[in-house]
Amino acid sequence: MKRRKFLKSLLALLGSTTLVSFAYPLVRFIAPPSKKAEVKRLSLSKGDIPAGEAREVVFNNTPAIVINRPGKGYIALSKVCTHLGCLVEFNKEKARLICPCHAGEFSLDGKVLSGPPPKPLTEFPLRVEGESIIIG
Numbered sequence: 320m321k322r323r324k325f326l327k328s329l330l331a332l333l334g335s336t337t338l339v340s341f342a343y344p345l346v347r348f349i350a351p352p353s354k355k356a357e358v359k360r361l362s363l364s365k366g367d368i369p370a371g372e373a374r375e376v377v378f379n380n381t382p383a384i385v386i387n388r389p390g391k392g393y394i395a396l397s398k399v400c401t402h403l404g405c406l407v408e409f410n411k412e413k414a415r416l417i418c419p420c421h422a423g424e425f426s427l428d429g430k431v432l433s434g435p436p437p438k439p440l441t442e443f444p445l446r447v448e449g450e451s452i453i454i455g
């Protein structure tokens with residue numbers, strides 16, 4: 320009798336542990352995040368990015384690149400490729416952003432030029448105030 324009670328308790332414990340291990344991820348997936356990610360601003364000096372050059376930054380935990388396009392001005396783009404998430408690299412000679420994983424190529428505006436990426440790179444809001452470039 321004592322042994323049977325012990326086994327019942329053990330099974331109940333295992334059952335409840337299993338239930339919690341499945342229910343917790345489900346609840347975390349369904350429940351909205353407790354607070355939104357904080358939108359931060361990032362400020363750079365215009366002198367840090369001469370015409371035709373780029374500078375890598377991290378904006379809101381996303382690897383990004385700020386490019387000074389000759390004749391077109393500054394742009395801030397996510398470096399995360401829209402195909403499978405590799406980080407694109409700035410190629411000054413070709414004036415393109417090239418993904419090393421599957422050779423996807425983007426224009427300096429973030430538009431897809433070739434390869435498998437299904438959509439353009441994400442562009443972040445950017446404005447120039449005096450000698451500062453403000454992202455966000």
Ligand code: FES
Pocket residue numbers: 400401402403404405418419420421422423434435436
């Ligand atoms: S991850 Fe960039 S082209 Fe595939």
